[in-house]
Amino acid sequence: MALNKLLRRIQMQLHKTRKKMNERADVWLHFIKFYTSDGPHKCKCNYCSQVCKCDPRLNGTSTLRGHLGRCPKCPFSNVNQPSSKQIELNFQASSKDQEGQSEIKGTLSTWKFDQNGIRKALAYMTIVDELPFKFVEGQGFRYICSNMQPRFYVPS
Structure with missing residues (x-):
């Protein structure tokens, strides 16, 4: 009887599957996972269709983030952004002397x-x-x- 309980417990543990976790990284909004004969952990960019490795134990999401920064078709890429995001202000002074008081005016x-x-x-x-x-x-x-x-x- 104890042997039957032990066998039943082992069978239940073998048939138990782990709950699938949701993807937490925001890069998965820009990539699609797929499986190939080479290995199950590959993904494709939604913008340029480049295939990247995305094994959670070996690669992680760092390669995907790096690709997003260099992808020429991605709207969030650094390649598409101008080198300087901010416009600088330039003040050109012209001094005028009125009634003994010195005023600095300019554009x-x-x-x-x-x-x-x-x-x-x-x-x-x-x-x-x-x-x-x-x-x-x-x-x-x-x-x-x-x-x-x-x-x-x-x-x-």
Whole structure:
């Protein structure tokens, strides 16, 4: 009788299946899991259809997050975003002296950093002023550029 109970208990444990858990990571909104003959843990991007590994024990969701940041078709990708998300304000002062009092007046305008625009302006300056190409490699020029706009990468 004790043997029958033990067999019944073992059979119940063998037939018990684990409850399927819900996906908690937000990346699963952008990927679909599927099974292949290579292995069950693969997924496909909803935007570019690229196949990624997503084994919970080996890969996790880090590779999926990385793909979302680089995916050219994903609307949330860093590739589609401009390099500088904020527009900077630029104040151009013009001082006027009225009745012995000094007033500073000026205009406030928006300005956005544009690497390609500054590079074109640098090429224009080099051509128009007939400067040697080595001019941009000088220590003084790089110093003044780093003070004017630290984000500007001076081409060699």
